[in-house]
Amino acid sequence: MDVDLIFKIAGIGMITAVLHTVLAKSGKEEYAYLTTLVGVVIVLGVVINLVSKLFNNVKVLFNLY
Numbered sequence: 001m002d003v004d005l006i007f008k009i010a011g012i013g014m015i016t017a018v019l020h021t022v023l024a025k026s027g028k029e030e031y032a033y034l035t036t037l038v039g040v041v042i043v044l045g046v047v048i049n050l051v052s053k054l055f056n057n058v059k060v061l062f063n064l065y
Contacts, residue, residue, distance in 0.1 A: 005046070005050070008046070009043055009046065009047075012039055012042055012043055013039065013043070015039070016035060016036055016038075016039030016040075019032070019035045019039075020032045020033075020035055020036050023035060
Protein backbone atom coordinates (compact mmCIF):
# COMPACT_ATOMS: atom_id res chain seq x y z
CA MET A 1 0.00 0.00 0.00
CA ASP A 2 1.38 3.36 -0.97
CA VAL A 3 1.88 6.07 1.59
CA ASP A 4 0.97 8.58 -1.13
CA LEU A 5 -2.55 7.22 -1.17
CA ILE A 6 -2.92 7.78 2.57
CA PHE A 7 -1.69 11.35 2.17
CA LYS A 8 -4.09 11.90 -0.75
CA ILE A 9 -7.07 10.74 1.30
CA ALA A 10 -5.95 12.79 4.30
CA GLY A 11 -5.47 15.85 2.09
CA ILE A 12 -8.94 15.50 0.63
CA GLY A 13 -10.31 15.20 4.16
CA MET A 14 -8.51 18.31 5.37
CA ILE A 15 -9.55 20.39 2.37
CA THR A 16 -13.13 19.23 2.78
CA ALA A 17 -13.09 20.08 6.50
CA VAL A 18 -11.71 23.56 5.87
CA LEU A 19 -14.24 24.27 3.11
CA HIS A 20 -17.06 22.99 5.30
CA THR A 21 -15.99 25.21 8.19
CA VAL A 22 -15.61 28.31 6.02
CA LEU A 23 -18.96 27.79 4.33
CA ALA A 24 -20.74 27.01 7.60
CA LYS A 25 -19.33 30.13 9.29
CA SER A 26 -20.45 32.29 6.37
CA GLY A 27 -24.02 31.02 6.77
CA LYS A 28 -24.15 28.72 3.75
CA GLU A 29 -24.85 25.40 5.45
CA GLU A 30 -26.34 23.85 2.32
CA TYR A 31 -23.13 24.34 0.38
CA ALA A 32 -21.09 23.19 3.36
CA TYR A 33 -22.95 19.88 3.51
CA LEU A 34 -22.75 19.52 -0.25
CA THR A 35 -18.98 20.06 -0.10
CA THR A 36 -18.67 17.41 2.59
CA LEU A 37 -20.75 14.99 0.54
CA VAL A 38 -18.58 15.56 -2.53
CA GLY A 39 -15.43 14.91 -0.46
CA VAL A 40 -16.86 11.66 0.87
CA VAL A 41 -17.86 10.52 -2.63
CA ILE A 42 -14.37 11.24 -3.98
CA VAL A 43 -12.73 9.25 -1.18
CA LEU A 44 -15.20 6.38 -1.63
CA GLY A 45 -14.36 6.32 -5.33
CA VAL A 46 -10.67 5.95 -4.50
CA VAL A 47 -11.35 3.22 -1.95
CA ILE A 48 -13.67 1.30 -4.28
CA ASN A 49 -10.96 1.40 -6.95
CA LEU A 50 -8.47 -0.07 -4.46
CA VAL A 51 -10.86 -2.82 -3.38
CA SER A 52 -11.45 -3.70 -7.02
CA LYS A 53 -7.71 -4.01 -7.60
CA LEU A 54 -7.43 -6.17 -4.47
CA PHE A 55 -10.12 -8.57 -5.70
CA ASN A 56 -8.47 -8.79 -9.11
CA ASN A 57 -5.11 -9.60 -7.49
CA VAL A 58 -6.70 -12.31 -5.32
CA LYS A 59 -8.46 -13.75 -8.36
CA VAL A 60 -5.20 -13.89 -10.32
CA LEU A 61 -3.28 -15.29 -7.34
CA PHE A 62 -5.62 -18.23 -6.85
CA ASN A 63 -6.42 -18.69 -10.58
CA LEU A 64 -10.12 -18.20 -10.02
CA TYR A 65 -10.81 -16.84 -13.47
